[in-house]
Amino acid sequence: MTKALRGVNSILIHSGECPDPTTGSVVPPIYQTTTFAFPTNESMMDLMEGKSEGYIYTRYGSPSYTMVESKLAALEGAQSALVLASGMAATSTALIAQTKSGDHIISHADIYGGSFGLFHDLLPRFGLETSFVDVTDLRQLESAIHPNTRVIFLETPSNPTLRVCDITAIAELAHAHGIRVVVDNTFATPYNQKPLILGADAVVHSGTKYLNGHSDVMAGAIVGTTAYINECVNVFRKLGGNLNGIDAWLLNRGMKTFGLRMARHNQNGQVVAEYLATHPRVEKVHYPGLRSHPQHDLAKQQMAGFGGVLSIELKGGQEEVNRFLNRVDLFTRAVSLGSVESLITQPVAAVHYSVPDSYRQMGGITTNLIRISVGIEDVEDIVEDLDQALHNS
Numbered sequence: 001m002t003k004a005l006r007g008v009n010s011i012l013i014h015s016g017e018c019p020d021p022t023t024g025s026v027v028p029p030i031y032q033t034t035t036f037a038f039p040t041n042e043s044m045m046d047l048m049e050g051k052s053e054g055y056i057y058t059r060y061g062s063p064s065y066t067m068v069e070s071k072l073a074a075l076e077g078a079q080s081a082l083v084l085a086s087g088m089a090a091t092s093t094a095l096i097a098q099t100k101s102g103d104h105i106i107s108h109a110d111i112y113g114g115s116f117g118l119f120h121d122l123l124p125r126f127g128l129e130t131s132f133v134d135v136t137d138l139r140q141l142e143s144a145i146h147p148n149t150r151v152i153f154l155e156t157p158s159n160p161t162l163r164v165c166d167i168t169a170i171a172e173l174a175h176a177h178g179i180r181v182v183v184d185n186t187f188a189t190p191y192n193q194k195p196l197i198l199g200a201d202a203v204v205h206s207g208t209k210y211l212n213g214h215s216d217v218m219a220g221a222i223v224g225t226t227a228y229i230n231e232c233v234n235v236f237r238k239l240g241g242n243l244n245g246i247d248a249w250l251l252n253r254g255m256k257t258f259g260l261r262m263a264r265h266n267q268n269g270q271v272v273a274e275y276l277a278t279h280p281r282v283e284k285v286h287y288p289g290l291r292s293h294p295q296h297d298l299a300k301q302q303m304a305g306f307g308g309v310l311s312i313e314l315k316g317g318q319e320e321v322n323r324f325l326n327r328v329d330l331f332t333r334a335v336s337l338g339s340v341e342s343l344i345t346q347p348v349a350a351v352h353y354s355v356p357d358s359y360r361q362m363g364g365i366t367t368n369l370i371r372i373s374v375g376i377e378d379v380e381d382i383v384e385d386l387d388q389a390l391h392n393s
């Protein structure tokens with residue numbers, strides 16, 4: 001690829017792409033294959049010994065992955081990237097690649113429920129303990145550091161309370177103690193935030209969300225230095241969390257419009273947050289783009305935009321939440337986020353259902369909290385739908 005790739009949209013459309021060498025097809029084929037042929041036995045051996053580049057078996061790699069990885073590394077300002085079958089495959093692989101039994105992890109309670117379950121329920125079975133602290137408070141974070149702490153895992157903005165933590169300050173503190181910082185950049189996306197440039201060591205993504213953006217592909221990614229991604233590749237090949245051919249192709253296609261979609265999500269998210277912030281039935285709006293957000297100044301420093309996800313605390317309890325959620329019409333009641341269509345969900349009903357009460361309290365995940373993923377529909381229609389649902393419920 002010799003084209004100069006300057007802007008985000010140019011990267012998304014051209015990085016990793018070239019016409020198919022066999023047919024000239026401008027759009028890459030779907031590599032729906034498990035295995036790749038070699039002209040000679042020696043050539044297979046050369047590949048295994050790292051003397052040549054290529055593909056041998058789809059669990060090890062595929063041309064479709066390479067295209068996406070090239071786009072993601074360029075977007076995050078990184079040396080390398082690895083795509084995987086889901087965000088959870090990315091998070092688990094990224095952590096297993098840099099820890100061993102007896103190590104300690106620090107994270108926070110307001111993270112994606114699946115990641116919480118990984119840290120709280122699964123990793124302790126393999127001798128890895130996690131402390132959950134308020135990572136917006138550096139003193140609290142520092143006091144949780146032990147000699148065996150290896151990784152600080154952050155989500156910023158966090159799911160579902162949109163809290164923002166200071167990536168640069170946390171990375172400085174972590175590095176002074178020889179600890180690595182991994183940031184789940186799913187909510188912000190590299191369009192709005194580049195954690196590696198801010199000092200983090202690695203980034204993970206649920207590609208299921210904004211990167212693909214159409215609610216039709218499960219995918220994940222890890223982004224970082226080539227040395228670290230090679231460690232992850234070793235683990236990935238053994239755990240087997242690979243994407244399939246058609247999903248890799250769809251992700252690559254979805255990413256071509258990622259920049260356009262994000263610009264619109266940013267605009268729509270801000271309008272909806274401002275509308276809800278003035279509504280008498282809404283107790284609180286959590287959105288880093290609002291001046292009332294406790295880390296608004298920090299968010300402005302480390303983010304270029306604030307995305308389409310926000311959460312609100314509705315006045316009332318479960319009954320009021322049910323009535324409101326049952327009244328929405330343009331919105332779809334569903335988990336997930338970051339897609340073209342607007343989605344709405346009550347975290348304690350599904351995504352954070354399994355998070356124990358004490359951790360929900362720590363993370364601010366209350367019963368009246370509703371997570372809203374603002375899509376790219378016409379914003380007047382989105383606001384009108386929320387307005388009628390709030391008014392009639």
Ligand SMILES: Cc1ncc(COP(=O)(O)O)c(C=O)c1O
Nearest residue numbers: 086087088112159186206208219
């Ligand atoms: C912030 C965040 N990280 C990771 C994940 C997990 O991604 P996936 O569902 O693709 O495994 C999710 C899923 O909702 C998420 O919201």
